[in-house]
Amino acid sequence: MILTWLGIGGLWLAAWVGVGVPLDLAWWPSLIVPGAWAVGIARRRRGWLAVGFLLSVGLAIGVGFGGQPIASLVVTALALWTWDLSHLWVYYPQRGDRQATRLARAARLRSSVLCAAGLLGGVGVSSLSVSLPFLGLVGGAIALWLGLVLLVRGVGRAYRAGGEASGNRSSSSELTL
Amino acid sequence: MATGKAKTEFTILVLLLVLGIGLRIAPVALLAFPIAIHLLGAHLLAAGGHRPRLVARRTLSAARVWEGQTVEIHTTVENHGSRVELLHVRGSLPLGLDLVDGTLDQVTNLGAKEVVSLQCRARARRGLYFFPGVRLAAQDFLGYMAWEDELPCPARLVALPRFERLVGVAIAPRRTLPQAGTAHSGRGGSGIEFFGAREYRPGDEIRRINWKALARLNELVVVEFEEERVADVAVVLDVRQEAYRGEGEQDLLDLAARGAAGLCQAFLAHGHRVGLLMYGTYLDWTYPGYGRRHGERLLGELARAQPGRSEVFAELRHLPTRLLRPGSVVALVSPLLPGDSEDLGMLAARGYHVLTLVPDPATVPAEGLGGEPEVALALRILQLERRGMVARLHAAGARPVVWDARYPLTPQARAGWRRAR
Numbered sequence: 001m002i003l004t005w006l007g008i009g010g011l012w013l014a015a016w017v018g019v020g021v022p023l024d025l026a027w028w029p030s031l032i033v034p035g036a037w038a039v040g041i042a043r044r045r046r047g048w049l050a051v052g053f054l055l056s057v058g059l060a061i062g063v064g065f066g067g068q069p070i071a072s073l074v075v076t077a078l079a080l081w082t083w084d085l086s087h088l089w090v091y092y093p094q095r096g097d098r099q100a101t102r103l104a105r106a107a108r109l110r111s112s113v114l115c116a117a118g119l120l121g122g123v124g125v126s127s128l129s130v131s132l133p134f135l136g137l138v139g140g141a142i143a144l145w146l147g148l149v150l151l152v153r154g155v156g157r158a159y160r161a162g163g164e165a166s167g168n169r170s171s172s173s174e175l176t177l
Numbered sequence: 178m179a180t181g182k183a184k185t186e187f188t189i190l191v192l193l194l195v196l197g198i199g200l201r202i203a204p205v206a207l208l209a210f211p212i213a214i215h216l217l218g219a220h221l222l223a224a225g226g227h228r229p230r231l232v233a234r235r236t237l238s239a240a241r242v243w244e245g246q247t248v249e250i251h252t253t254v255e256n257h258g259s260r261v262e263l264l265h266v267r268g269s270l271p272l273g274l275d276l277v278d279g280t281l282d283q284v285t286n287l288g289a290k291e292v293v294s295l296q297c298r299a300r301a302r303r304g305l306y307f308f309p310g311v312r313l314a315a316q317d318f319l320g321y322m323a324w325e326d327e328l329p330c331p332a333r334l335v336a337l338p339r340f341e342r343l344v345g346v347a348i349a350p351r352r353t354l355p356q357a358g359t360a361h362s363g364r365g366g367s368g369i370e371f372f373g374a375r376e377y378r379p380g381d382e383i384r385r386i387n388w389k390a391l392a393r394l395n396e397l398v399v400v401e402f403e404e405e406r407v408a409d410v411a412v413v414l415d416v417r418q419e420a421y422r423g424e425g426e427q428d429l430l431d432l433a434a435r436g437a438a439g440l441c442q443a444f445l446a447h448g449h450r451v452g453l454l455m456y457g458t459y460l461d462w463t464y465p466g467y468g469r470r471h472g473e474r475l476l477g478e479l480a481r482a483q484p485g486r487s488e489v490f491a492e493l494r495h496l497p498t499r500l501l502r503p504g505s506v507v508a509l510v511s512p513l514l515p516g517d518s519e520d521l522g523m524l525a526a527r528g529y530h531v532l533t534l535v536p537d538p539a540t541v542p543a544e545g546l547g548g549e550p551e552v553a554l555a556l557r558i559l560q561l562e563r564r565g566m567v568a569r570l571h572a573a574g575a576r577p578v579v580w581d582a583r584y585p586l587t588p589q590a591r592a593g594w595r596r597a598r
Contacts, residue, residue, distance in 0.1 A: 050185045057189055057208065064204025076208050080215045084319050087182055091320060103263060103286055107318035114218040114319075118211030125210050134201075141194050144213065148187065151220050152179050 001041075003108065004089055007082030008037045011056055011075050018063035018071025033059050037082065044090045053083045069126045077119035084111035183321040186216050216321075223262075223317030230258030233311045233328040241477075244303040244336045244431065247277055252311055252330070253294040256287045266293060267312040274299040274306060274334075301336035303431050305481035308332040337476045338431065340438035342446075345591035350408045350530040352504030358407030359447040365401030372403040408530075409452075409465060409502040410444045412437050414479065415493075415511030416457035418486040423538070426484065429512060432536045432582050434479045437510040439586055440534065441475045444508075453478055454500065456493070458485025462500055493520035501529065508532040509575075518566045522573025532594060533570055533577040537563065540582040 012034050016027070033055045040048030056079035064072035088107050132140070179187075190212045197206025231254055238249035252268050268281040279297025287293055310329040316322060349361035365372045374387060377397030390398040414437040421430050437453070444451045445467065452465035453475050463478050489495060493509075493516075501507060507529045509521065525531045539556050563579070570577040578593035580586055 046181060050181075053185070054189065057193070057212075060208055061205055064208065069204055069207055072204060072208060073211060076211045080211060083182075083186075087320050097284075099286070100284055103284065103318070106262075106286075110219075110222060110318050114215045115211070117218060118214035121214045122207060122210040126207055137198050141198050145191065145194070148190075148213075148216065151217070152183070152187070 001089055004037075004041060004082060004085040007078050007085055008034045008052075011059070011078035011082060014071055014074045014078060015059045015063050018068040018075065019066045030059060030062075037086065041086055041089060046087075046090065049083065049086050049090065052086070053079055056082070070123060073119055073122040073126065076122070077115045080118060081111055081115040084108075084115075180316070180320055180323045182319075183216070183220070186212060190216060219317070219319050219321045223319070223322040229256070229261045229264075229313075229315045229324055231255065231261075231264075231313055231315075231328065232257055233313070233330045235308060235311070235330040235332045237332055237334055240333065241335045241337060242301055243339050244301060244480075245339065246336070247298045247300050248274075248334060249296065249298050250279075250308075250332075251294065251296050252281075253292050254287070254311065254313065254328075255292045256289055259289050261287045261315045262317045263315065264293065265314040265316075266295060267314070268295055268297075269309055269312075270299055271306040271308060273302050273304045273336075275302075301334060302427075303336050303338045303434055303480055304483075305477075306334040306336070308334070335477055335480050337480050338434040338438045340435050340442055340476075341586050343439045343443035343587055343590050345587075346440075346443055346532075346594045348408060348410070348444075348449075348506050348530060348532070348594075350504055350506045351528050352502065353406035353408050354450065356407040356448070357405065358449060359405050361403050361405060364404045366404035368402035368405050370403045372401045374398050374400050408449050409505035410449045411452045411454055411465070411501045411505060411507050412441050412444070412475075413454045413456050413496065413507060413509045413511075414482055415509065415513075416455050416461075416482050416484050417490065417511075417514065418457065418484045419491070420457075420512045420514050421484045429536060429538050429541050430482065430484055432541060432580070433510045433512065433534075434482050436534045436536060436580060436586060438476055438479050439590075440508050440510065440532075441479075442472055444506075445469075445472045445475075449506075451475065452500070454497075455482050456496065457490055458483075458487050459490075460497060460500075462497075493517050494523065496520070496524065498524070498527070498529075504528050504530075506530045506532065508534065510534045510536070512536055512538050513563065513566050515562070515566070518569035518573060518575070521570060521575040525574040531575040533575045534586075534590070535563070535567065535577055535579045537579050537581055539563075542582075 012030065015030065016022070019027070033052065036048055036055055037052035039045070040052050057076060060072040060075035060079065063075055085108065088104055190209055193205055193209040193212065196202060197209060234253045234255070236251045242248050250268075250270075252266070254264070254266055263284065264287045265284045266282070270276060270281065277298040277300050280295055281297055283293060283295055285293050308331065310327040312325070312327050314323065314325045316324070347361065349363065351363070361370070365375070374390065375398070377386060377399050381399045385399040385401075387398045387400050390396070414433060416430070441451050441453060448467065450465040450467055451471070453463040455461035455478070461478075463475060466474070507524060509531065511517065511533070513535055521531055521533060539560050567577045567579055576594065578590055580589055
């Protein structure tokens with residue numbers, strides 16, 4: 001929970017720093033972003049979390065437009081991290097249970113690794129200077145899209161229901177008052 | 178299948194790609210990279226575990242218990258496939274079973290061939306219970322792929338009504354069966370209770386001659402005792418919804434079922450042939466029989482008694498007398514409805530030996546009623562109405578016993594039905 005709040009605060013601060021630490025009134029509407037996250041976490045609503053994530057990406061785009069691509073990538077990575085952690089907070093029942101804590105720790109580790117990899121990948125790509133023809137870019141995007149769709153379908157097939165059930169093993173016992 | 182989270186993230190990724198590439202805005206297109214890597218990585222890691230192949234089993238410590246007893250429920254889920262990162266097992270209890278301790282819900286990580294087991298104890302009230310399946314939700318750590326299903330693992334539990342062993346209930350039906358039993362047959366012969374005296378006929382036992390009468394009348398007179406035989410008994414449990422309306426209706430039906438169970442067992446213990454009719458929804462008739470096994474069968478039938486509604490069986494006048502042997506005993510267990518006393522009177526007038534056990538609804542504790550004067554007044558009116566009905570039953574020869582639920586049935590039944598006639 002604390003990490004989730006750290007993520008929310010961190011992404012907003014990163015965006016603030018990214019746009020040059022402004023103090024004028026035009027900046028303050030950006031507080032809607034942590035506000036949406038806060039509502040989603042407090043009310044355990046996935047919809048509000050999605051709004052928070054979407055607004056965070058919007059904030060990152062804004063930072064990117066300000067000419068700070070690294071800062072915008074940091075904001076996006078922190079948004080993804082917060083997105084994962086807030087879902088963990090909303091979904092994981094039996095908080096406090098040792099097993100649940102262990103699972104949540106594993107999930108946090110995976111999320112951190114993926115976000116860090118995404119950030120590093122983004123930073124790496126931003127430092128590259130490749131000239132691609134427009135059609136090549138479009139083709140690449142379509143290939144990426146198709147790849148993702150195929151991946152999602154493949155995983156969906158892997159997770160299709162295939163459970164078995166077995167019946168009653170009840171044993172009768174003597175009736176005693 | 179992909180979850181809402183994955184779909185949301187995928188949509189944002191596509192939007193960023195379309196905007197960034199379509200409008201040639203590099204900062205926007207750049208943001209797609211971390212999201213794409215995050216999404217791709219999460220999906221690849223989620224696909225590491227293949228199709229969850231789970232098997233659920235449920236065992237109960239007993240298939241039959243007495244009402245109020247606890248039963249241990251043990252549910253296991255075994256993973257026959259590869260590792261499931263996050264498994265949420267959600268069991269549930271049928272309505273009427275109260276969880277005493279243990280858990281029905283667990284989140285765990287289940288490796289291949291591993292087993293997760295849930296154990297709980299539940300207290301059962303009277304009833305027949307069919308356990309629902311176990312709901313399982315599996316997903317990866319970050320919730321990108323999810324699988325949800327219900328594995329049926331049927332189990333059946335019967336909570337039999339507790340009953341008192343009634344003693345001292347005497348019956349004297351008009352017709353009896355040929356076997357020797359305890360019901361007063363209304364015929365002279367061998368027995369215990371004095372029946373009458375008549376003149377000696379050849380073949381009479383010498384020990385039956387009343388010597389004092391011989392001395393007084395100078396005639397041979399023999400003493401006869403009332404023959405005791407086995408009788409046909411139909412125990413009728415009233416399950417009409419109308420009779421069990423209001424607060425604590427289930428408690429009242431449980432009480433009535435206990436009374437019916439006590440009567441069935443008492444009559445069976447005396448060797449009578451006992452049938453059971455649950456009157457209210459449909460023709461729920463258990464054919465008459467004898468013995469312990471039949472007694473257990475009747476208890477099982479009483480366990481599943483639930484109030485029901487039917488236009489046909491709304492009044493007792495439609496009691497299917499074709500099922501009841503003429504002149505037999507009809508023991509009705511009912512809180513009574515207006516008009517029932519007249520119908521029972523007609524039944525008695527047709528030659529049936531009618532016994533009526535009336536569980537008093539006013540004595541069944543109802544927590545939601547409160548102690549307002551209006552409630553007290555309503556209860557008083559209810560009691561007066563019931564007294565009127567009971568008085569009419571007395572007059573009609575339906576031999577009512579009003580059962581005060583706060584006290585055991587045995588002394589009340591003995592007081593009301595001690596004498597056969």
